[in-house]
Amino acid sequence: MSKFQRFLLKRLAISVLLTLIAVSVIFVVLRLLPGSPFEALVTSGNLNQEQIDEIRAMYGLDQSIWVQYVNYLGSLLTFQFGYSILRSQPVWDVLEPRLINSLILLVPALVTTAILSSLLGMYAGWNRGSRLEKFSIVSTTLLRSTPVFITAIFFIIVFAYNLEIVPALGMRSIRATPDGYIETFASLDFLHHYILPFTVAVLYYSGDFLLLARNGVVEKRGSEFLKLHRAKGLTEMEQLARAGRNSMLPILTYFTLRLGMIFQGLILLEVVFSWPGIGRELVLAIQQQDYPLVQAAVFIMALAVILANLLADVLYAYFDPTVSTSGGGSA
Amino acid sequence: MTLLNVENLKVTYATDDEPVHAVNDVSFRIDEGVNYGLAGESGSGKSTVAEALLGLLPGNGTVESGTIEFNGTDLTSLSEAERRDVLWEDIAYIPQSAMDSLDPVMSTGDQIAQAIHTHRNVTDAKARDRVRELFEIVGLDPDRIDDYPHEFSGGMRQRVTIAMALALEPDLIIADEPTTGLDVIVQDKIIDKILEIQERMDSSLLLITHEIGVIAETCDELSILYGGKVMEQGSVDNVLVNPTNPYTMGLKNSFPEIDEEDEDPVAIPGSPPNLNREPTACVFRDRCPFATDECGESHPDLVDLPNRNHRSACHRVKEAAQLRRDAVEPETWGIPDEGDADSSRGEVILETDALEKHYEQSQPLLDKLRGEDPDHVKAVDGVSLSVRRSEVLGVAGESGCGKSTLGETMALLEEPTGGDLTFDGETYEYYRDGNLQEFRRKVQIIFQDPFDSLNPRQTVRKLVGEPLTIHDYRTDEKEQAIVETLEKVGLTPAEKFLDSYPHELSGGQRQRVAVAKALVLDPDFLICDEPASMLDVSLKVNLLNLLRGLADAEDIGIVYISHDLASLVQVSDRLAIMYLGRIIEEGDVDRVAAQPEHPYTASLLSAAPEKDPTADRTRVLLDGEPPDPVDLPSGCAFAPRCPKAQESCREAEPAIDETGDERHRAACYFPESEADPTASEATALDDDEFPASANTDSVGD
Incomplete structure (x- = not known):
């Protein structure tokens, strides 16, 4: 077994363990919450005790907590999320479209901003003290520190209401009745709705990447190996590329971290743009104590973060040759 | 032209x-x-x-x-x-610090090939061939061109930069x-x-x-x-x-x-x-x-x-x-020419007996569960030394030989894992069980880098006075103690320096402050770990003379650790040569320098350059690098690199008193004095005396 394989195996084992812990925490926390999803039904007086018992038995809530836990683990880990209590629909049928909607908005935004702002940040760091550097830092910090809904509302006011270039709300126009994802997303109407939230998301994420990349390059700029690269006759841009390559680890870390968190959606953005994403759905589900839905959503989010971390470790080993041989420098 | x-x-x-x-x-x-x-x-x-x-x-x-x-x-x-x-x-360039002048995330071969591609229009395969050729020229294994810089030692990295410089002739x-x-x-x-x-x-x-x-x-x-x-x-x-x-x-x-x-x-x-x-x-x-x-x-x-x-x-x-x-x-x-100050040595102040410092290596969980013994890095492995008052003991060796660990273990900054240490008549256990504060006052250590070892936000007064506060020593006459010590280390007039910050001082002055910091407590014992390696040559000599003077005047014992044999010979009374955690030769400095017994000492001595361009010097170039300290060969640790190694060297390890007497011992079966037939004809077999040392003239006490 090579060193890298052992490293990978170790990481995998840790990921599995983390998933188990996360799942258990969800289980305990939800049961610690006061009240139950059926309370509303009971207090409205429409159900008698027998019916309540029947419903509880249907959801398995009459069994001992340990049996519930084991059943819960088994179902969750086989991706059987059960039935939403309030929507009377399989949980996955509720979650899936929302999740896809969120991802289709945020993943391209994150990737775009990771590439563009990192490159810009590297360039700014290389030209330290230039106007470009100062301007880019100030503007991205401003965008980052303004709450995203304010930026969003500002954009809506300017581009949707004043200039009337794009629609203000929703993912598709009200009249559209698309069937399936391809029809939903592969249309000009969607693009029309998409462009504004996408831009806001890009701007929102940009500051962190820009600063990380800039700091990395500034730090590497005076280093001896760059001097040798310069002495070798590499052009300015080639040198910058090496400096950037050497400061990639923090950017990578941050990217994978954010990638994991995208599965939680960007609630404020979704609310402002009435984007039917997972963030909004989750808030709703928590409010109404829809156990199965919340459990499934939180599980997916936790799993995403854990997998993203695993991805980070693997990418580390690829991008930093010192990691794999020292048996996990990122641990 | x-x-x-x-x-x-x-x-x-x-x-x-x-x-x-x-x-x-x-x-x-x-x-x-x-x-x-x-x-x-x-x-x-x-x-x-x-x-x-x-x-x-x-x-x-x-x-x-x-x-x-x-x-x-x-x-x-x-x-x-x-x-x-x-x-x-x-115009090609060989940079100063090989340690960090190679791009850490690019394989060494690629970095050289990059230089070729930048200037010549050649195929990848051709460039790679050239890189292999270059590796061979500078004495590196051509199969390692895809290795990354961190997989090479310092000397090998410098070879890579040399190969790079040669790439385009x-x-x-x-x-x-x-x-x-x-x-x-x-x-x-x-x-x-x-x-x-x-x-x-x-x-x-x-x-x-x-x-x-x-x-x-x-x-x-x-x-x-x-x-x-x-x-x-x-x-x-x-x-x-x-x-x-x-x-x-x-x-x-x-x-x-x-x-x-x-x-x-x-x-x-x-x-x-x-x-x-x-x-x-x-x-x-x-x-x-x-x-x-x-x-x-x-x-x-x-x-x-x-x-x-x-x-x-x-x-x-x-x-x-x-x-x-x-x-x-x-x-x-x-x-002022202090002349040859009276260097009579006092009683033994610090003694180690088979002192050991082994570091446990981390091991896989599975082996730990099976209860297997972990591997050890034997940084210090059975070192027996003694230092007297007013004596300077020089410890020399390549990097990685454990000399710094030895210094830190002697100062009890690292806990010994075996052997004994006696300081001022009391054993190591005595100090460990509640008397460490006393030990810390009497034994001081001076570190390598004067730029890092002083707190940049403290004035000289605070820096030098701090140990007094910690040890509650001469607290009522603090100012006077500080001034006295500064003058002792040659920072005169002391008042001029009291309120300076480290960045306002030159490298030599900073190192003097570091020495003053150690001396302000009137220690009995001083451990200096490469204190001069960052200093220019004239500052280095100043520091050496200062330490020598302190040993003579203040009656303290000094251990001076360095890889620079020339300065060690200047400052020391006795010299101990260290190789892979062990002392392989030890003795009076003039005898070790003039008549080295161990082949390793001989090659160390011959490696120092001469400042006289007319002088010729025969190089003894050692093969390879020191072996892995985890997995030491059996027998003499130096045998794999030794030009004189015989079968017996690989079988059993020679003890430190294998050759020589009290004033000069070496752990070697085939000491230099016996190897040279002309010099050792008469008495080589019964080695009570050193025939060759009698012939050398410039040996003075």
Whole structure:
């Protein structure tokens, strides 16, 4: 077994363990919450005790907590999320479209901003003290520190209401009745709705990447190996590329971290743009104590973060040759 | 034919206050196929010259005036793109710190291939072939071209940069301190390699270093720089044998050498000049003992000395012969000659008996569960030493031999894992069980780096006074204790320094503060871990003399740890040579230096360069690198690299008293004294006496 394989195996084992812990925490926390999803039904007086018992038995809530836990683990880990209590629909049928909607908005935004702002940040760091550097830092910090809904509302006011270039709300126009994802997303109407939230998301994420990349390059700029690269006759841009390559680890870390968190959606953005994403759905589900839905959503989010971390470790080993041989420098 | 012609080069650095004039009117010329040396202390502008040649000056540095003519074209007038074409194709560069001048995330082979691809239009396969060839030339395994820099040791990384410099067979190679920071043995091998290759390629070499010895051995011509000015230049034989400039004389006299311990090195007092203005007077005037009024009026021009390749910038160049005679006397430089102070040694203050420090290696979980014994790194493995009062014990060895760990274990900063340590009549257990504070007061350690070991936010008063507060020692007369100690270490007048911060002091002064910090508690024992390795040669000698004086006057025992044998020989009474955690030779310093018994000691000694260019020295180049300390070979640890190793060496390990007597012992079955048949004919078999040491003359006590 090579060193890298052992490293990978170790990481995998840790990921599995983390998933188990996360799942258990969800289980305990939800049961610690006061009240139950059926309370509303009971207090409205429409159900008698027998019916309540029947419903509880249907959801398995009459069994001992340990049996519930084991059943819960088994179902969750086989991706059987059960039935939403309030929507009377399989949980996955509720979650899936929302999740896809969120991802289709945020993943391209994150990737775009990771590439563009990192490159810009590297360039700014290389030209330290230039106007470009100062301007880019100030503007991205401003965008980052303004709450995203304010930026969003500002954009809506300017581009949707004043200039009337794009629609203000929703993912598709009200009249559209698309069937399936391809029809939903592969249309000009969607693009029309998409462009504004996408831009806001890009701007929102940009500051962190820009600063990380800039700091990395500034730090590497005076280093001896760059001097040798310069002495070798590499052009300015080639040198910058090496400096950037050497400061990639923090950017990578941050990217994978954010990638994991995208599965939680960007609630404020979704609310402002009435984007039917997972963030909004989750808030709703928590409010109404829809156990199965919340459990499934939180599980997916936790799993995403854990997998993203695993991805980070693997990418580390690829991008930093010192990691794999020292048996996990990122641990 | 002239390859490089530098004329009246002036370089300044812009700073927040006023520009720093780093290089002022430097001119020199390198002919084809010539090795040229550029020597000087730090701050002399030698690296700035190299950076100006390569166009690598940092953003705030500008070439104010002057021309750099290379093969007939003026480099300073080239555009950025034109200069890139010249770089590496014609002028290659070997950087200073091999440890961090290779790109950590690019394989070494790719980095060399990158240099080839930048300048030549060749296929990948061809470039790779060339890289393999280059690896072979510099003595690296060609199968390792895909390895990353962190998989190589320091010496091997320097070989990679040399291979890189050779890739396009340039006309000129600029090597900026290529061996600083490397061990003597590795340094010797690298220099040998550079010379060998350069001879084969017939390129010129510009070697920049502060080690006169390295220049004396490798170069044909040199310039001595000081304060951004050329003080003296010409052929190495003339300049170094008969210097005509007081600075060269001072520099040469302060370079310690192994085989002249009767002649104390003489340091140049003072510190380098402030270069905030263009020099109007002789830059060396403030430190020069021969300065006259004339020297204050103008900086002397370089004057050709008749009938030889030799130029010197000194107003009193005509009196050079007389100055030269005076310059060897310490009094000339205002240093009181303490003479050979009474070095009678007191009783034993610290003794170790089979002291061990093993580090456990982390092991896989599975092995831990199975209860397998983890591997150990035996950093210190059974070291028995004793140090008396007023005695300086030198500990020498390559990096990684465990000498620093030994120092830290002796200071109980690391807990010993075996063996005994007795200090001042009490055992290690006594101190460990509640009396550590007392031990900490009596035993002080001075670390390697004076730049890092002082808190930058504390004044000298606070720095030196802090130990007093911690140990509640002389607290009622604190100020007086601080002043006394500062004066003891030569920071006079002490009042001038009390309120300074570390960044306001020079490197030598900082190290003195570090020494004062240790001495303020009136310790009985001092452990110095490479205290001089970051200092310029004249500062180094100052520190060595200071420590020597302290040992004699204050009656304290000192352990001086270093890889620099020449300075160890200067300062020590006894010398212990360490290899892979063990002491392999130990004895009185003159006997070890003059008549080494262990082959390893012999090769260490022979690796130190000579400052006299006429002297010949036979190199004993050791093969390979020290073995992995986790998985030591059985028998003598040195056997795999030893030129004399026999079967018996690999079977059983020789004990320290295998050869020799109390005053000089060595762990070797085949000591040097027995190997040389002419020297040891008579009494080699019964080795009570050392026949060869009787023949050597310069051995003095």
